[in-house]
Amino acid sequence: MTPVSGIAGAPLAPTTERPAIQAGLIVLTILLLVVLLLLPLVVVFVEAFAHGLGAVVGALVEPEAIAAIELTLVVAAVSVPLNTVCGLAAAWCIGRFRFPGRRLLITLIELPFSVSPVISGLVWVLLFGANGWLGPMLDRAGVRIIFALPGLILATVFVTFPFVARTLIPLMQEQGAAEEEAAITLGATGWQIFRRVTLPNIRWGLLYGVLLCNARAMGEFGAVAVVSGHVRGQTMTMPLQIEALFNDYDWVGAFTIAGLLSLLALVTLAVKATLEWRIGRRGGALL
């Protein structure tokens, strides 16, 4: 390929491909985006509305659907705050202090990312299931974890643990402890430092991590499927309900709930993009 000459005064193009190739690549990219991302999303909504708005509303007020939506919200409402607090604490420890085992702790925090979600669910079955290590003991105490809400929450917490911590660790490391030390010398208490100095400095990063954590908590399938037991109307979260309805050939039902989940994802993405824009404008590093 001959390089474009800059002598004639024409601005030197950053790429040297011929216009036909450039156009071809752009079209190919758009085509891939449409086929792989946009089309599936459209299909979800088209299929949901295939039999009109009435059918969608009908599918949404179905008791099983309501139970699934409720369960999903409950699981997210417990696991997201839990992971926010734990993630914040972990990021603070790792970002602010040097201690033996620090690298190991970082690796452990990232473990759920590298482990298959199915295994993340299975460990709880092996621990708390009827034939698990602690199963018989729990059984005698009348505590039910697997095939019940606690199991669903445990699996979700495990899978979504890294999001908040992973977002905050680099941010807090970069910011250092100097501002907090300054606040101490000015007479601030621990809580005042957290609320007035630490939290405002990490708020965008924290919100970003919480959003990602929430999206995953509501959308998690693999780990939850293992511990759920698929009791309809009782232990079915939205992703599980979608699969069950789909297997029943209830297309409208499946795609209605799928559409609801997709909407959630879209809102999350929109908020995330806004956050990124804001953070970028303020010159703060995000990840």
Place this chain on the structure above:
Amino acid sequence: MANRTAGRGIAVKVEAFELRKAFGRTVALDGVSLSVASGEFVALLGPSGSGKTSLLRVLAGLEFVDSGRIEIGGRSMDGVPARERSLGFVFQNYALFRHMTVARNVAFGLEVQPRRRRPPPRDIRARVRSLLDLMGIGDLAGRYPEQISGGQRQRVALARALAIQPGLLLLDEPFGALDAKVRKNLRIWLRDLHDRMGLTTIFVTHDQAEAMEMADRVAVLRAGRIEQVDSPDRLYASPANAFVHEFLGEAIRLECSVTQGRAHFDALSLTDIKTTCPAGPAIALIRPYEIGLLPGPGPVQVLSVHANGPLRRVRLALAGQALEVLLPEDSWSPTVGQSCALDLSRASIYSLASADTPRSPQALSKTATR
């Protein structure tokens, strides 16, 4: 003056006794004792890793000593957390709260006070305004730290530290991040501020010119120990040991040995000097302007002569090494290529046993010109 009360505290006395502090196997403070009178301006001077910043942080309560005792204003600081020591601390990189405006930064120390001690919001605003005016940055109140220059940040950091009316101000390399010209102006300004506010100030620096220019007394630190605490004049005129001598300005270093009260420069064929140093290997340290040049055959060769204001800068070769001396205008002037003798009678002789860590084999190196 309208700003007389803006952040004025009552100067306190600071005493440290035998402070020891180690980070793992690194000893940061190795038995440091220091007494700072109220209203005094003391510089902690030393190379990096000498423990000066550790000493400052220990005084502030940001680190805790392994042993030793600190008293501020006559009160023991045992078990007193940093936030109750009510002292002003200016951090090396200022550590301004990046999400707060300049005014909010300065108000912080007042706003976090317990309700019963906290001034009403109107008073806080007034105090912030008068402090910012005092610092000459009244027009920056609404800006964020990232929107102002380094010198301005430094002033904001000072205003913030002074807002709680501390009796003691601690500054960690306050001019480290500024360019040379801003530095020079701020030095004079800061010293003036100290005098006007009636504070006790302790500041850390590695710049000996800065320490000598600003401080009432300078504590020279090395490897976690204070080598000497004295007024700048006395430090310069009678350094306690070779380290202090070399750290405070240019010095020429010549190896020698002492026997029967005389220092011999065997290899260099220079005249002996009288000394009270104990017998054994030693070094002679002499500032470039303390060396005299005597006409007529001798061990040194004149390499070049430059007029340099009231002094003449003469480069000499001695035993294959180059050294530079400064001669007053009215003294005898050598010519290039001439051989002459050295007058080292003003040299200080330090026994190597007490001196310091071994230096590079280059005995004639110029040192301590940071």
